[in-house]
Amino acid sequence: MNAPVLSLPAEGLEQLPWSYEGHAVHSLSRCPEQPVGPALLLVHGFGASTDHWRYNIPVLAERHEVHALDLLGFGRSVKPAGLPYGGALWRDQLVAYVQERIGRPTVLVGNSLGGYSALAAGAALGPLAAGVALLNAAGPFSGEGTEPKGWGAIARRTLGSALLKSPVLQRLLFENLRRPATIRRTLNQVYIDKTNVDEALVEAIRIPSLDPGAFGVFRTVFDIPSGQPLDELFAALEAPLLLLWGIRDPWINAVGRRAQFQHHAPNATEVVLEAGHCPHDEVPELVNRALLDWMAGL
Numbered sequence: 001m002n003a004p005v006l007s008l009p010a011e012g013l014e015q016l017p018w019s020y021e022g023h024a025v026h027s028l029s030r031c032p033e034q035p036v037g038p039a040l041l042l043v044h045g046f047g048a049s050t051d052h053w054r055y056n057i058p059v060l061a062e063r064h065e066v067h068a069l070d071l072l073g074f075g076r077s078v079k080p081a082g083l084p085y086g087g088a089l090w091r092d093q094l095v096a097y098v099q100e101r102i103g104r105p106t107v108l109v110g111n112s113l114g115g116y117s118a119l120a121a122g123a124a125l126g127p128l129a130a131g132v133a134l135l136n137a138a139g140p141f142s143g144e145g146t147e148p149k150g151w152g153a154i155a156r157r158t159l160g161s162a163l164l165k166s167p168v169l170q171r172l173l174f175e176n177l178r179r180p181a182t183i184r185r186t187l188n189q190v191y192i193d194k195t196n197v198d199e200a201l202v203e204a205i206r207i208p209s210l211d212p213g214a215f216g217v218f219r220t221v222f223d224i225p226s227g228q229p230l231d232e233l234f235a236a237l238e239a240p241l242l243l244l245w246g247i248r249d250p251w252i253n254a255v256g257r258r259a260q261f262q263h264h265a266p267n268a269t270e271v272v273l274e275a276g277h278c279p280h281d282e283v284p285e286l287v288n289r290a291l292l293d294w295m296a297g298l
Contacts, residue, residue: 026076027069030061038130042068045112049075051204055284079213087227094121105130123236133242142229178209190277241268246275
């Protein structure tokens with residue numbers, strides 16, 4: 001399997017073998033000599049990987065035990081054909097990781113699709129979930145349609161829903177979307193401050209797309225099962241909740257979505273940032289500070 005050049009400082013990082021249901025999962029961790037409070041598990045969004053936490057892990061790990069993993073189908077984790085890619089698979093993968101690898105109360109932090117997965121896992125973990133932090137989380141509410149965001153939305157705007165039923169057109173679209181120029185252009189659309197849209201980030205997205213199973217995973221963007229609605233997950237979640245908003249996210253109506261989250265999770269702590277879809281990488285200093293301040297009160 002092709003592996004991106006790790007953009008995180010290697011010192012202190014542990015990369016230990018782990019598998020879920022027999023499938024190899026890439027994960028890494030870093031821990032100070034005397035960690036404070038609960039552990040952290042960082043979960044990336046669609047098309048991303050542990051590399052997307054490059055500016056967060058070193059800072060958060062100064063105080064906390066920090067873990068990050070690549071969801072099955074992404075990054076350096078395997079991408080086998082036939083897996084039921086979707087919220088249930090990734091929820092169960094995260095639950096198993098917390099139970100088997102961390103083994104103590106953990107705050108789950110997720111961006112976009114990873115936010116939905118982190119919320120679902122947090123609701124399922126019960127007392128092992130010390131908290132959940134969502135950064136521009138994906139997922140539908142009850143009664144909503146399943147119109148895709150991100151890559152799926154780009155695809156539908158480009159070719160239209162009917163044409164996307166063609167595997168040939170899906171393949172052509174996939175080949176275009178994994179071109180470095182297209183990746184960079186897309187990132188420039190969703191980062192308000194484009195400073196961190198650099199070669200390392202582009203390559204961290206492009207290289208996993210060269211893996212043999214990557215196209216099969218990409219095709220699921222058009223038909224990922226919606227999973228349990230967000231409002232049901234909020235109702236089931238017993239742990240404290242932090243909502244971090246890149247309020248200028250062009251992929252979602254962040255203002256309207258924020259109002260929905262407030263309605264269904266009125267007790268959540270909120271932080272609003274002048275950023276786009278990936279605030280943890282665009283304005284990492286602000287996200288790190290917000291996470292550390294919030295965790296100090298858990």
